[in-house]
Amino acid sequence: MDELYSRLGVLLADTYALYLKTQNYHWHVRGPLFKSMHELFEEQYRELAEAVDDVAERLRTLGQRAPATFKALEQLKTIPDGDSTLLANEMVLELANDHNRLVQDLNAAIVLAQNVNDEGTISLLSDRIVAHEKSRWMLSISSEGS
Numbered sequence: 287m288d289e290l291y292s293r294l295g296v297l298l299a300d301t302y303a304l305y306l307k308t309q310n311y312h313w314h315v316r317g318p319l320f321k322s323m324h325e326l327f328e329e330q331y332r333e334l335a336e337a338v339d340d341v342a343e344r345l346r347t348l349g350q351r352a353p354a355t356f357k358a359l360e361q362l363k364t365i366p367d368g369d370s371t372l373l374a375n376e377m378v379l380e381l382a383n384d385h386n387r388l389v390q391d392l393n394a395a396i397v398l399a400q401n402v403n404d405e406g407t408i409s410l411l412s413d414r415i416v417a418h419e420k421s422r423w424m425l426s427i428s429s430e431g432s
Contacts, residue, residue, distance in 0.1 A: 291348065297391060312328050323374050340414075392411050
């Protein structure tokens with residue numbers, strides 16, 4: 287179980303990092319794609335904010351503490367910070383890659399949850415995979431026009 291708890295902590299940190307990165311890009315996107323990217327990024331960072339809460343609450347439900355300081359999150363995260371000077375198409379590609387990374391990590395976490403028959407965590411992780419796959423797809427489609 288400890289390995290699963292650790293993995294959930296990293297997933298929480300990475301989800302928070304992607305939330306912050308997406309909001310950063312929402313604030314700083316520029317150019318002819320501004321309106322559509324600004325709206326897409328807002329939709330995605332709002333969904334990620336809910337996901338952060340869901341993962342943290344799952345950790346608490348399992349009797350664990352959720353990392354809840356910038357220092358703790360920074361130590362756990364694997365998603366790199368965003369660069370607000372990027373062009374819109376670069377932001378989109380970077381975010382799509384980050385969603386892909388999370389899909390891979392979530393799939394690995396599901397195996398850990400399956401090994402301990404933790405159906406609640408499996409359900410949460412499955413829902414997160416669907417959400418990240420959709421976000422990745424939406425970003426990939428958006429990048430085709432840039």
